[in-house]
Amino acid sequence: MARSVRDNNGVLVIGLGRFGVSIALTLEQLGTDVLAIDTKPELVQKYSTVLTHVVEADATQMDTLAQVGAADFSVAVVGVGTSLESSVLITANLVDLGRPVIWAKAISNAHGKILERIGAHHVVYPEADAGKRVAHLVNGRLMDFIEFDDDFAIVKMRPPQEIQGFTLAQSDIRSNYGVTVVGVKSPGRDFTYATPETMVAPHDVLIVSGHTTLIERFSNRP
Numbered sequence: 001m002a003r004s005v006r007d008n009n010g011v012l013v014i015g016l017g018r019f020g021v022s023i024a025l026t027l028e029q030l031g032t033d034v035l036a037i038d039t040k041p042e043l044v045q046k047y048s049t050v051l052t053h054v055v056e057a058d059a060t061q062m063d064t065l066a067q068v069g070a071a072d073f074s075v076a077v078v079g080v081g082t083s084l085e086s087s088v089l090i091t092a093n094l095v096d097l098g099r100p101v102i103w104a105k106a107i108s109n110a111h112g113k114i115l116e117r118i119g120a121h122h123v124v125y126p127e128a129d130a131g132k133r134v135a136h137l138v139n140g141r142l143m144d145f146i147e148f149d150d151d152f153a154i155v156k157m158r159p160p161q162e163i164q165g166f167t168l169a170q171s172d173i174r175s176n177y178g179v180t181v182v183g184v185k186s187p188g189r190d191f192t193y194a195t196p197e198t199m200v201a202p203h204d205v206l207i208v209s210g211h212t213t214l215i216e217r218f219s220n221r222p
Contacts, residue, residue, distance in 0.1 A: 010033030010035060010074070011027055011033070011077060012073040013027075013036040014036075014079060015080040015081075015105075016046075020077065021036075024036045024047075035053045037054070037056070037068060038054075038056065039058050041056050059080075060093070065097065075100055076103070077103045078120070079105050081106070084111055088115070091115055091119070091120050101122075102120045105126060106124065142157045152212070153211075154208070155209075156206070156207055156208075158205065159201075165201070165202075166199070177217070179209065179210030179218050182207040182209050184198055186201060
C-alpha cells in the first residue's frame with residue numbers, strides 16, 4: 001500500500017491529531033498522495049475510512065521509518081506536538097535519513113528552536129498562528145486574515161464607509177491609508193482585479209494587502 005504512495009514522491013504525515021489529520025485530508029483533496037502513520041490503533045482505525053493510506057507505526061524508531069520507506073518521500077510532516085521527546089526523536093530520525101523536506105509542529109518557542117537546531121526545514125506554530133488570526137478577525141471588520149513575513153498581510157474585508165460610492169482612484173487608498181486594494185467581489189458577480197476605475201459599493205468585499213498595522217487601521221475606519 002505504501003509503495004504506491006512513495007513511487008509518486010508523496011507526503012508522509014506522522015501523527016493523527018487534529019493538525020496531522022487536517023493536513024493529510026487537505027493534501028489528499030488537492031490530489032497529493034499521502035501516507036499517514038500513528039502509534040495509536042484507535043486513530044489508525046478511525047481515519048482509515050477517510051484517508052487512503054494509514055498505517056500503525058512508531059516513527060521514533062528508525063527501523064520503522066525504514067519499513068514505511070520514509071526516505072523515499074519528498075516531504076514529511078511531523079504533527080506530533082504533545083510529546084516533546086517523540087517530536088524531537090522523530091524529527092532527528094528524519095534528518096538522519098537525509099531525504100524528506102521536514103515540516104514540524106511546535107507547541108512553544110523553545111520546542112521550535114530545538115526542532116530548528118536538529119535540522120527541521122520548516123517549523124510551524126499552529127496554535128499561536130490560529131490565535132493571532134482569530135484575534136485579528138474578532139478585532140475589526142476583517143472577514144479573513146493571512147499574515148506573511150515582515151508583518152505583511154492579505155485580508156478580506158468590508159469597505160469602510162468613507163470609500164463607498166467612490167472609485168479607487170477617487171479614494172486614493174494607497175496614498176491615504178498605505179494599503180493596496182488587490183481585488184473586489186460584488187454580490188452576485190465574479191471576483192475582479194482592482195483598477196483605478198473600480199467603484200466600491202457598501203456590500204462589496206475587498207481583498208487588501210499591506211503592512212499589518214496599516215491594514216488594521218484601515219479596517220477600523222468607520
